[in-house]
Amino acid sequence: MRKTVSVVLVCMLAAVLFLSGCAKKTSDTGPIQIALQAPITGDYAYEGQMAKQSVEVAAELINKAGGVLGRQIEITVVDDGSNPKDSAIAAQKAVSMKVVAVIGSYGSSVTEPAIDIYEKNKMVAVGYGCTALRLTVDKQRTYFFRTCGRDDAQGLFFAKYAVETMGAKRIAIMHDNSTFAKGVAEEAKKALQPYLDAKQTEIVYYDAITPGEKDFSAAVTKLRNTKPDVWYFTGYYPEGGLVIRQARDAGLTCPFIGGNAAINDDFVKIAGLDVAAGALMTQEPLVTDVTTTIAGQFRDLYQQKFSTIPSSPWPVYAADALYAIVGAIGKANSTDADAIATAMHTNMTGVEGVTGPTLFTTQGDRKDVPYKMYEVAADGRLVVHQP
Amino acid sequence: MATFLEQLINGLTIGSFYALVALGYSMVYGVMKLINFAHGDLFALGSYLGYTLLVASSSWVTVHFGLWGGMAIAMLFAFIGIGLAGVLMERIAYRPVYPAGRLSLVVSALGMSIFLQNGIMALWGSRPQAYPAAVVPSTRFSLLGLPVTSLQVVILLLSFTLMLVIWFIVEKTTFGAAIRATALDRSTATLMGIDVRVVIFFIFALGPALGGIAGVMNGMYYRAISFNMGWTYGLKAFTATILGGIGNIPGAMIGGLLLGLMESLFAGYVSGAWKDVFVFVILIAVLLWRPTGLLGEKTAEKV
Numbered sequence: 001m002r003k004t005v006s007v008v009l010v011c012m013l014a015a016v017l018f019l020s021g022c023a024k025k026t027s028d029t030g031p032i033q034i035a036l037q038a039p040i041t042g043d044y045a046y047e048g049q050m051a052k053q054s055v056e057v058a059a060e061l062i063n064k065a066g067g068v069l070g071r072q073i074e075i076t077v078v079d080d081g082s083n084p085k086d087s088a089i090a091a092q093k094a095v096s097m098k099v100v101a102v103i104g105s106y107g108s109s110v111t112e113p114a115i116d117i118y119e120k121n122k123m124v125a126v127g128y129g130c131t132a133l134r135l136t137v138d139k140q141r142t143y144f145f146r147t148c149g150r151d152d153a154q155g156l157f158f159a160k161y162a163v164e165t166m167g168a169k170r171i172a173i174m175h176d177n178s179t180f181a182k183g184v185a186e187e188a189k190k191a192l193q194p195y196l197d198a199k200q201t202e203i204v205y206y207d208a209i210t211p212g213e214k215d216f217s218a219a220v221t222k223l224r225n226t227k228p229d230v231w232y233f234t235g236y237y238p239e240g241g242l243v244i245r246q247a248r249d250a251g252l253t254c255p256f257i258g259g260n261a262a263i264n265d266d267f268v269k270i271a272g273l274d275v276a277a278g279a280l281m282t283q284e285p286l287v288t289d290v291t292t293t294i295a296g297q298f299r300d301l302y303q304q305k306f307s308t309i310p311s312s313p314w315p316v317y318a319a320d321a322l323y324a325i326v327g328a329i330g331k332a333n334s335t336d337a338d339a340i341a342t343a344m345h346t347n348m349t350g351v352e353g354v355t356g357p358t359l360f361t362t363q364g365d366r367k368d369v370p371y372k373m374y375e376v377a378a379d380g381r382l383v384v385h386q387p
Numbered sequence: 388m389a390t391f392l393e394q395l396i397n398g399l400t401i402g403s404f405y406a407l408v409a410l411g412y413s414m415v416y417g418v419m420k421l422i423n424f425a426h427g428d429l430f431a432l433g434s435y436l437g438y439t440l441l442v443a444s445s446s447w448v449t450v451h452f453g454l455w456g457g458m459a460i461a462m463l464f465a466f467i468g469i470g471l472a473g474v475l476m477e478r479i480a481y482r483p484v485y486p487a488g489r490l491s492l493v494v495s496a497l498g499m500s501i502f503l504q505n506g507i508m509a510l511w512g513s514r515p516q517a518y519p520a521a522v523v524p525s526t527r528f529s530l531l532g533l534p535v536t537s538l539q540v541v542i543l544l545l546s547f548t549l550m551l552v553i554w555f556i557v558e559k560t561t562f563g564a565a566i567r568a569t570a571l572d573r574s575t576a577t578l579m580g581i582d583v584r585v586v587i588f589f590i591f592a593l594g595p596a597l598g599g600i601a602g603v604m605n606g607m608y609y610r611a612i613s614f615n616m617g618w619t620y621g622l623k624a625f626t627a628t629i630l631g632g633i634g635n636i637p638g639a640m641i642g643g644l645l646l647g648l649m650e651s652l653f654a655g656y657v658s659g660a661w662k663d664v665f666v667f668v669i670l671i672a673v674l675l676w677r678p679t680g681l682l683g684e685k686t687a688e689k690v
Contacts, residue, residue, distance in 0.1 A: 041505075043615060045513030177660055208660035212619040214609040215404075217397035218654035225390060238515055242611055250393075251534065269517045270611040 031074035032067070032335060034059075034325060035094040036318065037104025037114060037125075042082030043212075043238070046266065047106050050315035051128065052077055055103060057302045058319035058354070061294075068326045069333065075322075080105050084113050091117040100335045101126070103321040106314060108132035109179040115144045122337045124328075124344070126321035129314040131260075132183045136363040143341050145360050147320040147353065149284060149369030151180070154260060155187030157371040158282050162230050163195045165387055166255070172205035172228035174219070174243070176235035182208070184234040184259045204228055211239055220247040228252075234259035241270025248275050255280060257373075264312045268380045280385055281374040284313040289372070289384055290355050294323070298354045311382075320353030327351030327358065393533055394655040395648070400539055400608070402647020403546035407601035408624035409631070409639040410553055411594030417570040417634035418590045420489060424496040425476060427621020428503035429595040433469045433602025434612040435511055437461035441522045454524040455541075462603045469599025470592040477591040500621070507614040515613040518606050542604050549597060550640045557636050566590065570634065630670055632683025641681060 036055045039048035059073045067073055078094050080087035087105060091114035094102050102118055105111045106129035118125040119141050127135065127146035131154070136144070162168045171192065175185035185206070195201045204226040209216050220243060223231065231247075231254050233240055240262035247256075258267070260283035268276040287295055287310055298319060302309050310316055324344065331347045332339035348359050359367040375385035408430050415423045440461050441448055449457035480499045484491045526537040557563040568576040569586045577583050605620075606612045623646060631642025649669060654662045673681060 041508070041513065045508070049513070207658055209654075210659070210663055212615075214605065214611070214616070214619075215397070215401040217400070218394055218651040219659045221390060221393050221397065222655045222659075238611065238613060241515075242609055245610070249534075249536075266515050270515055272517070272520050272610065274520075 029071070031072040032069075032329065033074050033076060033097065033099040034322065035076050035078055035097065035099040035102045035104070037078045037080050037087070037090050037094060037102055038318070039082035039106050039110065040077060040079035042080075042086075044082045044106055044236075046264075047129070047312065047314055048079070048082070050310045050312065051103075051106065051318040053302065053306055054298075054310055054315035054319040055322050057298060057305060058322045061297055061301060062322070062326055068330045069335075073322070073326060078104075080110055080114065082107065082110060084110050087111065088113040088117060090114065094118075095121045095123060099123070100329070101325045101337070101340060103128060103318055103325070105130065107178075107180060108135060108183070111135065115141065119143050124325065124337050124340045126324055128317035128321045130180075132179050133187075136365050139363070141364060143337060145321075145324065145344055145364040145366075147317040147324060147355075147358060147366050148314070149371070150365060151183040152187040152191070153369065154184055154282050154371060155189075156191040158188045158232055158257065158259075159191035159195065161282070161373060162232070162257070163192070163201050166230055168229040169201055170204045170227060170229045171201055172223055172226060172231040172254075173203060174205070174223065174231065174233045174235070175208050176211045176239055177208040178211060178235065180261065181235040181259065185232075188232060188234070205231075209235065209239060209243060211235065213239075214242055216243045216246050217250065219243070220250045220252060223247065224250050224252040228254050230255050230257060232257045232259070233262050236261045237264050237267040238270065241267045241276070244279060245271045245275045257282060260284060260313065263374070263376065263382065265380075268376060273378075273380050276376045276380065277378050279376045281376075281382070282371055283374055284317075284369060285355070285372050285384075286310075286313055286374070286382060287316045287354060290316075292352065292354065292356055294352055295354050316354050320355055320358055323353035324348070324351060324358040324360075389532060390655070392531070394651050396533060396535065396539070397655070398648035398651030399543060399644060400647070401651065402644035403543055404601055404605055404620065404643075405623050405627045405646050406550060406640045406643025407546055407604075408598050408620050409627040409643040410550065410636065411598045412624055412628045413631075413634055413636060413639035414553075414557075414566075414590050414594040416628070417636075418566065418587060419481070419492070421481065421492045421496060422625070423594075424493070424621065425480075425499035425503055426595065426598060427617035427619075427624065428500050428507070429469050429472055429476075429617070430598035430602045430605075430620055430624075431612070431614065431617030432472060432503060432507060433465040433599030434606040434616065435507055435516070435602075435614075436465045436468045436599065437603035438516055438518055438606055438612060439511075440464045442519065449522045454522065457522055458524065458603070458607060461607075462600045465599035465603045466596045469602070470596035473591040473595030474588060476595075477587065500617075504615060504617060511614065513614060515611050518610045518612070520610075523607050523610065538608060542608060545604070546601075549600065553593070553597070554636050554640075562589075626666070626670060629680055630673060632677075632680030635680070635682045638680055638682035645681075 038051040059075050063072045078090040080090040087110045101124040103126050108130040111127050111130035115125050124143045131151045173185050175181035205223050209219050244256050256279045258281040263281040328340045328343040332343040351358050373385040374382045377383045412426050448460050480495045484495045524538050565581045569583050627642035627646045628639050631638030653665045
């Protein structure tokens with residue numbers, strides 16, 4: 001019995017290997033293959049799964065409107081498991097599938113190894129959640145773009161808001177040592193420098209917590225004793241939810257401002273509504289607050305398919321990335337990587353994504369990404385903050 | 388001074404979680420010479436079992452038995468559930484590969500860890516879950532001028548009680564002598580009439596079950612649980628075990644508490660960013676000074 005089972009299993013395994021060996025080849029007819037590299041599993045699986053849904057919705061909208069070059073779009077998903085090691089494997093997989101272009105990925109440190117592989121293999125890659133400066137600054141990459149903003153823009157927005165709008169005299173900044181959170185924290189600190197020089201404000205706390213842990217009581221006790229006027233947390237939502245609750249428990253009452261990865265539904269769930277309400281957040285506008293025509297169609301179809309809408313801005317940038325790639329294919333009238341890259345660098349006028357025009361600088365950064373101050377309302381929803 | 392005491396309590400609370408998880412690590416290692424990498428994930432599974440009991444019955448348990456009663460039942464549920472899971476795990480993943488040597492056992496344990504982590508994700512989803520506020524006792528009061536919650540006090544007391552009970556069983560009872568004998572030399576213990584299978588059964592039921600209780604307490608205390616939480620706690624508890632001396636019961640407790648205290652005090656007074664660096668430097672220093680850990684006995688390696 002056991003022997004029969006193993007024989008069957010071996011046969012099945014052989015069949016799977018054989019079939020996956022006959023990978024699809026790119027051709028000039030048939031659907032255009034575009035890969036989404038996203039954290040489908042791992043720490044940021046929730047974000048990855050929303051990205052997958054968003055890209056599927058965008059693909060459906062594009063296909064309904066006739067696709068591009070008379071061909072349909074087909075999305076394949078490669079999972080980078082939220083870590084750099086699997087990211088390289090995912091990138092190799094996308095390359096070996098010979099897709100036309102790649103969307104991805106979410107985190108900066110996860111995206112970095114992948115874009116080196118895409119660059120080497122001359123494949124256009126459009127990041128949607130990777131905001132670290134070093135991905136583009138002084139890099140001269142030909143095939144890498146991103147539809148999200150950069151950390152320095154967000155840090156600058158925070159600094160200006162905290163000092164000029166809130167009038168904060170004592171500022172606390174907390175990150176989690178990850179590339180992303182540390183990047184935003186450092187850029188915020190840099191942006192505060194002019195105010196520090198003018199003695200308008202001071203930084204009373206600047207330290208990190210360890211992601212993955214649950215107890216941050218030591219850090220919040222220290223933070224509370226520095227008596228900050230405002231507290232900027234640049235890390236991610238699993239720690240954000242815990243750290244704000246522990247801080248409130250320890251008696252810290254100053255306004256909490258999260259970075260753009262700190263607050264989503266899960267943040268509210270973890271912190272508890274009583275604590276989360278009133279938390280602020282510097283972030284790119286949510287799809288609910290975007291007024292473009294495509295955003296309307298996107299919301300409707302997303303709602304219809306998944307009976308919800310993305311609760312963070314990042315998945316929408318993944319959809320934007322698809323619109324940018326498809327727009328560039330149309331402009332270039334070709335699926336050749338060099339032609340697409342050139343079109344994205346120089347010829348994107350009139351190409352619109354969910355959040356608006358997708359124009360890129362020569363470095364591959366998106367031009368004019370807006371930021372807004374959001375607030376967790378009393379019912380747990382994120383609304384634009386009215387000071 | 389008040390801040391110092393506050394940091395001390397912070398450290399003890401987190402340390403008692405480390406210690407409870409470390410106990411299970413140490414017990415299993417002592418008897419099986421196996422680093423059970425899946426132990427942290429059993430701890431996570433315990434959190435989820437308690438969560439499911441409290442939430443799925445839509446707080447029925449809490450309504451009928453009160454906050455503390457609900458908590459006790461959730462803990463008992465996790466204790467039994469994880470105890471069974473531990474025994475099952477030994478039967479499926481460890482006993483068949485035992486004759487193949489320690490390396491195969493470790494690989495099997497790693498496999499079990501991945502299996503459990505992904506199993507939890509498949510069953511409960513990748514998003515973090517939260518114990519609802521309605522099932523968590525959270526009376527606040529002031530103890531010697533320090534803000535503490537009743538839950539914190541109960542967690543500390545219960546952890547210490549559990550540690551003492553385990554210590555008593557292992558060190559002071561006849562069955563404990565059998566456990567220690569098996570740990571020392573399995574074949575000789577068999578020759579002395581000790582049923583090694585019963586000892587292993589007991590170890591694999593009790594060690595993980597303690598982790599299950601710690602899991603429920605952890606979920607209640609921090610509210611948030613996630614499918615991958617076992618990894619961090621497993622790693623920290625493993626560190627605590629090494630620090631205290633692996634295979635040594637009081638060592639695991641002291642290692643866990645010490646680790647929690649060091650983390651808290653360093654993060655509170657020096658730098659949160661360098662906390663883990665500091666803790667592991669201390670670990671290395673201790674191992675250089677006492678290679679078998681703080682309370683580890685010097686034994687010649689049997690070949």
